[in-house]
Amino acid sequence: SIPQPSLRRLPLYYRLVSLNHDKKLAYTSSRDLGLTANVPAARVRKDLSYLGERGRPGVGYDTELLMQRLETFLGLINDKEAVLVGVGNLGRALALYPGFARYGLKIAGLFDIDPAKIGQMVGTLKIMDQSRLPDLVRRWRIQMGIIAVPAQAAQGVAEKLIRSGISVIWNFAPVTLVVPPYVLVKDEDLAVDLATLSHQIVERDQA
Amino acid sequence: SIPQPSLRRLPLYYRLVSLNHDKKLAYTSSRDLGLTANVPAARVRKDLSYLGERGRPGVGYDTELLMQRLETFLGLINDKEAVLVGVGNLGRALALYPGFARYGLKIAGLFDIDPAKIGQMVGTLKIMDQSRLPDLVRRWRIQMGIIAVPAQAAQGVAEKLIRSGISVIWNFAPVTLVVPPYVLVKDEDLAVDLATLSHQIVERDQA
Ligand SMILES: NC(=O)c1ccc[n+]([C@@H]2O[C@H](COP(=O)([O-])OP(=O)(O)OC[C@H]3O[C@@H](n4cnc5c(N)ncnc54)[C@H](O)[C@@H]3O)[C@@H](O)[C@H]2O)c1
Numbered sequence A, B: 001s002i003p004q005p006s007l008r009r010l011p012l013y014y015r016l017v018s019l020n021h022d023k024k025l026a027y028t029s030s031r032d033l034g035l036t037a038n039v040p041a042a043r044v045r046k047d048l049s050y051l052g053e054r055g056r057p058g059v060g061y062d063t064e065l066l067m068q069r070l071e072t073f074l075g076l077i078n079d080k081e082a083v084l085v086g087v088g089n090l091g092r093a094l095a096l097y098p099g100f101a102r103y104g105l106k107i108a109g110l111f112d113i114d115p116a117k118i119g120q121m122v123g124t125l126k127i128m129d130q131s132r133l134p135d136l137v138r139r140w141r142i143q144m145g146i147i148a149v150p151a152q153a154a155q156g157v158a159e160k161l162i163r164s165g166i167s168v169i170w171n172f173a174p175v176t177l178v179v180p181p182y183v184l185v186k187d188e189d190l191a192v193d194l195a196t197l198s199h200q201i202v203e204r205d206q207a
């Protein structure tokens, strides 16, 4: 099965091939794919071999075929309906972002606890009272939850989501969630990236 | 030098030790550190050995000492002044977020191109015209820029920042920036995380 670093480059390759597809470019070179992911062309070819993809030497990869292969492998054409909990500054930005739709994400409901926010429109969705979440998640059979509430509320929200039938969580709160083994969790931890960037600055200044 | 996966766990350890420090707990166990980073205790000890840290068997790590060691290693107490460019939905959320200050980040200026936004207050900062950026970055000697503009504007903004003296970029736009080798860039790519989560769902459904 594909190693994590290779897997994480695939969406970058996808971004380029779908751009090239829009521009009707028949082929995409491993060199260009490498530039977009900051790796040598040989690394690109190794990554794509996990998908059973081989390019034509001197030409590259068939743009359309590679695009479809990446979409299938990454599940991008599968609709993933999600509820978003916590419609604060970050939650609102996520809810309004058009860029996730091309990965199959469809935010089907917004939930909050703040009476001042309940009933407000964000894009085409109305913010609902979080007490309605279990019923709606079950009825709509939603499998994914996006957590954008403050740290201290996150574990409780996760448990509520899981009890309602959620099995995939995209977590933006700076806490490590405790969940049953069958639940997939992706932690989005901007602070970790800021801290590693901070460390790189220390290293550079000491060099 | 410390491997990337170990480096990325250090901020999670820091989160726990600083919490324990607030609670005045003298020791922090490698077991608890492991739970917060989803790794075994032995892995924690290996990670912290890169900092020259050894715990006391059966007791753990001196909370205060470990906290200070992590702060130094990660450069968290060093003030990092930054300008943020692109005060849209995401930029506004980042500008208002109090959680980055504990990592030493201080957003010193907000810039946009939209006349409707210029002059607006976001927290304690007034949004400025992006034409004023070069002058202010040079005068204030700002070393870091945060890019939260649309994809098509990002490369131009990066070049403008670099010409003004910026040498560290935290990039939230879904593009691979082309910069001189001395510039540190951290790409914050939420779409990559969504795509890898999507792939995990595919794998789980096929299992
Ligand atoms: N804003 C950022 O740039 C940023 C960056 C990194 C991490 N985060 C994390 O993202 C989360 C949200 O940040 P923010 O800046 O949007 O905060 P915020 O305070 O603006 O928004 C939080 C929202 O969650 C709601 N909420 C609280 N408890 C709830 C519950 N039990 N059920 C439903 N809704 C509830 C609040 O009413 C509020 O609308 C936090 O965990 C924060 O640490 C934010």
Ligand SMILES: NC(=O)c1ccc[n+]([C@@H]2O[C@H](COP(=O)([O-])OP(=O)(O)OC[C@H]3O[C@@H](n4cnc5c(N)ncnc54)[C@H](O)[C@@H]3O)[C@@H](O)[C@H]2O)c1
Pocket: A093, A094, A095, A096, A097, A099, B085, B086, B087, B088, B089, B090, B091, B111, B112, B113, B114, B117, B130, B148, B149, B150, B151, B153, B157, B172, B173, B174, B190, B191
């Ligand atoms: N919103 C999200 O949740 C999210 C998630 C992932 C990635 N992103 C990325 O973050 C970026 C911002 O997203 P957003 O949703 O806030 O978009 P947005 O359209 O709400 O905000 C973009 C802002 O940038 C400003 N801008 C445009 N060109 C500029 C320039 N040359 N100089 C200064 N300011 C300029 C615009 O006036 C606007 O205020 C985009 O690249 C987007 O792809 C956003």
